[in-house]
Amino acid sequence: MKKFRKKLYAAGGFTTTFMGSGRKEFDPSKPQRTFDSYLKETAEGTLSTGIDPNLIDIGVIGSFMSPRFINQANLPGFLPMMIPSLRYRPCYAVEGACGTGGRAIGVGALALLADQAEIAFISAFEIQNCVKAVYGADILAGAGYYAKERKHGHSFFFPGVFSDRAGAYYQKYGFERARKGMAKWYEQSVLNARKNPKAQEYHNAIQDLFEKGQLPPDPKKFVPHLTGTDCSRVSDGAASILLLTEEGLRKGNFKKEDVIEIVAIAEVQEDISLLPEDLTVLSTTERAVKEAFETAGISKEDLGWLEIHDCFSITAVLAIEAIGFASRGEGLILSSKGGQVPQGSFRQTYPVGFVALGIRQVLPAFGC
Amino acid sequence: MNELDRNLTKVAVIGAGGKMGSGISLLLLQEISRVELSKTGALGTGVFLIHLIDQSEKSINGLYQYLKGHLKKYAEQHIQELRDYWKNNPLLISNADIIEAYVEGTMRIARFSTTYASAKEASFIFEAIVEDINAKAALFHEMEALNTHSPFYFTNTSSIPIHVLAEKGNITGRLIGFHFYNPPAVQKLVELISPGHLPPDFLNLSESLAHRLNKTIVHSKDIAGFIGNGHFIREVLYAFKKVEELSKEMALESAISFYDQVTRDLLLRPMGIFQLVDYVGLEVVKHIISVMKEFLPDNQFSAPLLNKFIEKGAKGGQLFDGTQKKGIFSYIQGRPESIFVLESLNYSPINVDKKWFEPYPSSWKNWKSMQREKDLHNSLKTYFLELKSQNTKGSVAAVDFLNHSVAISKNLVEDGVASSLKDVSSVLKLGFFHLYGPDLECLPL
Numbered sequence: 001m002k003k004f005r006k007k008l009y010a011a012g013g014f015t016t017t018f019m020g021s022g023r024k025e026f027d028p029s030k031p032q033r034t035f036d037s038y039l040k041e042t043a044e045g046t047l048s049t050g051i052d053p054n055l056i057d058i059g060v061i062g063s064f065m066s067p068r069f070i071n072q073a074n075l076p077g078f079l080p081m082m083i084p085s086l087r088y089r090p091c092y093a094v095e096g097a098c099g100t101g102g103r104a105i106g107v108g109a110l111a112l113l114a115d116q117a118e119i120a121f122i123s124a125f126e127i128q129n130c131v132k133a134v135y136g137a138d139i140l141a142g143a144g145y146y147a148k149e150r151k152h153g154h155s156f157f158f159p160g161v162f163s164d165r166a167g168a169y170y171q172k173y174g175f176e177r178a179r180k181g182m183a184k185w186y187e188q189s190v191l192n193a194r195k196n197p198k199a200q201e202y203h204n205a206i207q208d209l210f211e212k213g214q215l216p217p218d219p220k221k222f223v224p225h226l227t228g229t230d231c232s233r234v235s236d237g238a239a240s241i242l243l244l245t246e247e248g249l250r251k252g253n254f255k256k257e258d259v260i261e262i263v264a265i266a267e268v269q270e271d272i273s274l275l276p277e278d279l280t281v282l283s284t285t286e287r288a289v290k291e292a293f294e295t296a297g298i299s300k301e302d303l304g305w306l307e308i309h310d311c312f313s314i315t316a317v318l319a320i321e322a323i324g325f326a327s328r329g330e331g332l333i334l335s336s337k338g339g340q341v342p343q344g345s346f347r348q349t350y351p352v353g354f355v356a357l358g359i360r361q362v363l364p365a366f367g368c
Numbered sequence: 369m370n371e372l373d374r375n376l377t378k379v380a381v382i383g384a385g386g387k388m389g390s391g392i393s394l395l396l397l398q399e400i401s402r403v404e405l406s407k408t409g410a411l412g413t414g415v416f417l418i419h420l421i422d423q424s425e426k427s428i429n430g431l432y433q434y435l436k437g438h439l440k441k442y443a444e445q446h447i448q449e450l451r452d453y454w455k456n457n458p459l460l461i462s463n464a465d466i467i468e469a470y471v472e473g474t475m476r477i478a479r480f481s482t483t484y485a486s487a488k489e490a491s492f493i494f495e496a497i498v499e500d501i502n503a504k505a506a507l508f509h510e511m512e513a514l515n516t517h518s519p520f521y522f523t524n525t526s527s528i529p530i531h532v533l534a535e536k537g538n539i540t541g542r543l544i545g546f547h548f549y550n551p552p553a554v555q556k557l558v559e560l561i562s563p564g565h566l567p568p569d570f571l572n573l574s575e576s577l578a579h580r581l582n583k584t585i586v587h588s589k590d591i592a593g594f595i596g597n598g599h600f601i602r603e604v605l606y607a608f609k610k611v612e613e614l615s616k617e618m619a620l621e622s623a624i625s626f627y628d629q630v631t632r633d634l635l636l637r638p639m640g641i642f643q644l645v646d647y648v649g650l651e652v653v654k655h656i657i658s659v660m661k662e663f664l665p666d667n668q669f670s671a672p673l674l675n676k677f678i679e680k681g682a683k684g685g686q687l688f689d690g691t692q693k694k695g696i697f698s699y700i701q702g703r704p705e706s707i708f709v710l711e712s713l714n715y716s717p718i719n720v721d722k723k724w725f726e727p728y729p730s731s732w733k734n735w736k737s738m739q740r741e742k743d744l745h746n747s748l749k750t751y752f753l754e755l756k757s758q759n760t761k762g763s764v765a766a767v768d769f770l771n772h773s774v775a776i777s778k779n780l781v782e783d784g785v786a787s788s789l790k791d792v793s794s795v796l797k798l799g800f801f802h803l804y805g806p807d808l809e810c811l812p813l
Contacts, residue, residue, distance in 0.1 A: 134444045138462040151461050155447040 003295050004264075008109055009244045011252070011259040014045025018200040018237035020129050028129060035070055035127045036078065038238035042123055043082035046240040051252045053085040056242070057117035062094040062104035062124035068139045070127050082240075083121055090116070097143035098311060100124055101239065106267050108243045118248035125238035136234060145272050154223055158311070159231050163223035166314040168279035170225060173329040181332025182313035183213025186229045189310065200233055213313075230313040264296035280329075282315070285322035300324050369407065371569075372576050375520070376400050377416050380487030381494045382507060384420035385427025387686065388524055389496035390434050391552030393420050393478075395581050396494070397435060398442060401474040405453050411469070412476025419479045419486040428480050430688055438553065439474050443467040488514045494546070496524040499655055501536060504528070508537025520570055522546035527597045527659045530590050531563035541567060544574050547594065548583075549799040550648075551690070557798035558583040563590045586794045591785045592663035595795045597656050598785050600644070601669070602776045604653060606769070607631070607641045608673050621707045624696060625718045627765070628704065629725065634755060634766035635773075636735050636748070638801045643704055646695030649685030650678050682708045724761040729754040739803055748803065749810045756813040767813050777806035 016038050019026055047053055059079035067073040076091035090111075096103035101124040108120035128136055134155065141150045141157035154160025170178050187209035193201035206212055213229045222228065244252060249259065268288040277283065293299055300323060310316035321331035379396055383389040397418055404416045422428050443450060447463050450470055454460045460469055479486060484507070487493055493511060497503055508521065521543040523533060534543040545561025558578045562571055578585045588594035593601055607627050614623035628640030645653050654674055661669035677696060684695025697704035698715045706715035731751040733741070741747040752770075755763050777792040786792045793805020804811075 132444065134447050134463050134467070138464055141462075151458070152455065155451050155463055 005113060007246055008112055008262040009246075009249055009254070009259045010241050010262055011244060011254050012046040012049040012051065012242040013239070014042050014048070014241070015198055015239040016041050016237045017198040018235045020200050020233050020235045022200050022204060022233055024203045032129060032236065035066070035072065035125055036081065038125050038127070038236065039078055039082050039123065042125070042238040042240040046121065046242060047083070049242070051119070051242065053083050055248075055251050056083060056085060056119050056121045058089060058108070058111050059083065059086045059091040059121045060094060060104045060108045060123070061091070062096070062100040063126060064095055064097055064100045065139050065142055066127065068142070069130055079121070079123075082123065086121065098309060103267065105241070105243065106265050109262065109265050112243055112245050112248075118245045119252060120243040121240065122243055123238065123240035127236045128234045129236050133234060148273070156223065159223045159226055162312040162314055163225040165279045165318065166230070166312075167225040169314060169317070172280055173332070178317070178332050179214055179216070181317055182230055183210050185310065185313045185316050186213035200235055226312060226314070232311045263298070264292045266291035266295060280318065282318045282322040285319055289323050372573055372580070373403050373407070375491040375573065376403055378489050378491045379417070379494070380419040380421060380490035380492070381496065382421045382484065382487065383495060383497035385422030385424055385431045386496055387688070388548060388550060388552060389422065390431050392494055392496055392524065392548060393418070393431065394435055394438050394553050397474060397478055398439070399580055400477055401470070404477065409453070411473025416477050417479060418477055419481060419490060421481050421484060421486055423482055425482055428482060432480060434688070435478065436471060436475060439471045440467060443470040484510055485514055487511060489517065490515060490519050491517065492522065493519045494522045494524070499525060499527065499652065499659070501528055501533065504533055505536035508533070508539050512538060518542060520544070520573070522574070524548055527593045527656045529563075529592050529663055530561050532663070534563055541565060542570070544570060545588070545590070545594070546574060546578070547596070549596070555799065556582070556584050557795060558585055559588045559594050559596055559795065560585050561588045561590050561594055584794065584798055586791050587787065589785050591783065593656070593660045593785070595780060595786045595792055596799050597660070598780050599773075599776055599792065599796065600800070601653070601656055601660055603641060603773055604645055605657070605668060605671055606772050608671050610765070610769070612673060619719075621709055621716065622719050625707055625720045626724060626762070629720055630762050630765045630769060633725070633734065634762055635770055636738050636751070636803050638735050642696050645674070646684035646692065646697055647686070650674060650683055650695055652685070654678060676710055677708065680708070680710055680713055726760070729758060729763070735803065744803065748808060752808075752810050752813055771812040774806045774812040
């Protein structure tokens with residue numbers, strides 16, 4: 001996006017518990033919570049800021065592949081269910097694979113910048129535990145170029161895709177040190193999750209996480225270059241947030257010191273039909289980060305806090321390099337050190353599932 | 369195609385709808401499907417056929433559902449392998465496509481029937497009918513009249529001497545004991561019982577087949593009970609004997625519960641000896657005892673107390689889905705919850721005085737926890753030596769029972785049923801999930 005023509009803010013961030021394997025209360029043999037119960041919970045959470053819901057001008061909802069997971073499309077229809085004052089107001093649904101949540105924020109921001117709204121309600125959810133992983137893999141493979149890639153992809157499609165990236169990284173920069181860095185990422189992710197009662201890994205009580213994270217991959221049991229600790233879990237959950245202009249802040253009685261300002265959003269779309277030129281580089285992320293810094297007029301040295309979408313530990317390592325905090329091949333070292341940036345440190349998000357992640361990632365700024 | 373694969377093109381399972389027959393059917397069907405897929409790249413072409421036969425229509429219907437369900441689970445667990453097999457089939461893209469293709473294709477290999485005539489072309493015939501000499505012999509006679517190809521027979525008998533069955537069935541030289549453990553799809557062990565004068569080719573084929581089914585073979589001599597039941601039944605008889613002695617000083621139900629807890633907790637087993645009787649089924653145990661009594665010289669094979677339980681209605685055994693039925697005990701989630709009282713014909717809460725067992729040895733862990741010990745061998749030695757040093761009622765009974773169990777094992781070797789204590793140990797560990805065998809160096813205590 002270009003530099004914002006007016007200031008944008010975020011308030012009222014809320015997330016439900018991210019439910020799935022790892023949580024003590026998760027029992028796939030019993031009926032699970034329905035998606036609409038998650039939606040209602042997150043809406044109530046955001047509205048608990050005290051904002052008058054009648055002030056909300058538009059709604060945006062994001063979910064990846066809900067028509068296949070839960071046979072539910074036409075998601076904009078659920079925004080007025082979540083916030084009744086959105087009845088007869090513009091409501092949009094968004095999809096963008098792992099980037100769905102972030103894209104929902106982007107669409108909301110566009111509406112505010114186009115003067116179509118002063119306050120937008122942005123939400124996202126996923127229900128993915130309703131099918132066995134072996135079938136879920138087929139559904140999630142839709143985030144790739146299904147017609148061309150599914151046939152020869154691994155049975156667990158995306159672990160296979162990122163296993164290839166990890167394998168290329170091991171070959172280029174060394175297996176042992178790469179595994180150490182990825183294990184350290186796993187360890188710190190779970191240690192962070194243990195501080196968040198809503199995190200899927202909150203109940204993870206494994207004693208030696210770093211040792212577990214270094215267990216070697218076994219192609220006979222899983223993908224060639226990754227283990228279970230390198231992969232995010234499948235989750236059910238929802239998150240939501242308000243986007244506001246300055247006028248929106250005034251109307252909603254929000255104080256600037258209680259909200260966060262969004263200084264840039266960079267959305268960069270690659271051609272899905274093209275194969276990565278270099279499996280050890282997240283080139284699209286590099287472009288997006290560059291644009292975000294340019295739009296905001298800042299550099300990485302100005303960052304105080306970093307949330308990375310780590311669907312796989314190798315993704316986190318590559319993202320650190322793409323952002324520019326480490327040169328190529330060195331991201332794992334930074335990861336194994338825990339990461340230091342001026343004025344703060346990496347806050348690693350243990351994977352909580354795809355979509356609501358984009359919104360959930362904003363929440364730590366509120367102290368969530 | 370090698371000889372085993374050629375024979376696998378025409379297989380029959382008789383008694384396929386029973387508890388053991390269904391598991392045997394599943395194993396064979398999975399292996400045949402693997403062979404067909406690897407040889408032809410397709411399934412259900414008609415080249416390979418397995419006839420699944422049971423006289424009960426209801427059992428055949430149940431078998432169909434059982435096989436479909438388990439084949440689906442198998443395909444889900446082996447999805448990557450199946451994707452590799454079908455990598456050149458452009459029509460099979462998603463995991464769901466492949467799983468469905470596997471299940472439907474494999475089911476096409478199976479033919480379901482209630483008549484023995486379906487097996488008239490079979491090269492291999494697996495028999496898993498009722499444990500009755502005359503019934504089995506009659507089956508063999510009928511098969512020989514229908515099938516003129518001199519098929520090989522594999523019997524799942526757990527106790528009847530194979531040479532007796534072969535002679536009665538007039539199939540000497542073509543019958544081998546191929547004894548699966550319950551449930552066949554899960555248990556790793558096959559007891560292979562080869563009667564004298566078996567052609568080496570047949571024995572070799574049988575061993576190859578067991579390996580292909582991913583089973584561990586233990587050879588047993590052709591003596592009634594073989595190794596597994598030879599040990600189990602003798603332990604059961606000893607347990608009933610000890611219970612009868614103990615019931616002179618306490619209620620019978622307490623004596624039974626006591627010995628069940630001794631054998632489960634203090635001998636570190638997955639279930640106590642009487643829970644195991646329930647698991648096998650009281651009538652099945654009684655029947656095995658009568659078979660062993662018929663063929664073995666000594667007169668120890670008698671269990672009047674077991675007979676009383678059966679007369680009063682305690683059955684045990686399992687439902688088709690594996691749920692434990694009431695027997696000596698009634699169960700909640702697989703654990704004994706109350707015990708059958710012969711006088712009242714009701715179930716009463718289990719009553720075992722904690723003083724008989726506490727304190728447990730400091731090195732004690734239950735069966736599940738003990739099997740996770742990194743140095744299991746030394747943990748077991750430490751535990752048993754500590755058990756021996758204790759003086760509780762439970763520990764004294766446990767040491768006595770364990771030493772008797774070791775003596776049973778040694779007699780099985782001396783009597784020529786087992787080649788070695790190691791073989792007995794293998795059967796106990798693989799077939800009964802014991803954590804140790806009689807060859808543990810600190811035994812007998």
